[in-house]
Amino acid sequence: MDKHPYDTYYRKLLPALVSKVEEFKLFEYHTVSIQTLWHYLTKKKWKVVQEEPAVSKLxxxxxxxxxxxxMSFTQVSAYKSPEWGTPLSDEEMTKLFEPRKNSE
Known part of the structure; x- marks a missing residue:
């Protein structure tokens, strides 16, 4: 995994990351995780790095x-992935065809 200059702020930002992941899951975005959200931030949102960013800004x-x-970022990343033709594992197939929980 490539090192990003903001990786040093990860621990300080962890409560915000957890909160955002929980918010996404409330809106039925169950595939988001802290790691995938961090990947989005470091590869897309923070492409241009500020030398000493304020933690409040981050x-x-x-x-x-x-x-x-x-979601747009993750879809584009998936299309660019060299593993596009790789067969899914049994676990991934099970998850793919798992019935959705009704939120009623």
Whole structure:
């Protein structure tokens, strides 16, 4: 995994990351995780690195991630992935065809 200059802020940003992941899951985005959200932030949102960013600015960046932006990024990343033709594992197939829980 490539090192990003903001990796040093990861521990400080962890509560915001957890909060955002929980928010996404409330909106039925169950595939989001702290790692995938961090990947989005470091590869997309923080492409241009500021030398000494304010932690409050980074927290704001985390909390302002929109589901549509995140999902677009993950879809484009998946299309660019060299593993596009790789067969799914049994676990991935099970998850893919797992019935959705009704939220009624």
């Amino acid at each position: 927290v704001s960046d985390v909390l302002s991630v929109k589901p549509g932006d995140y």
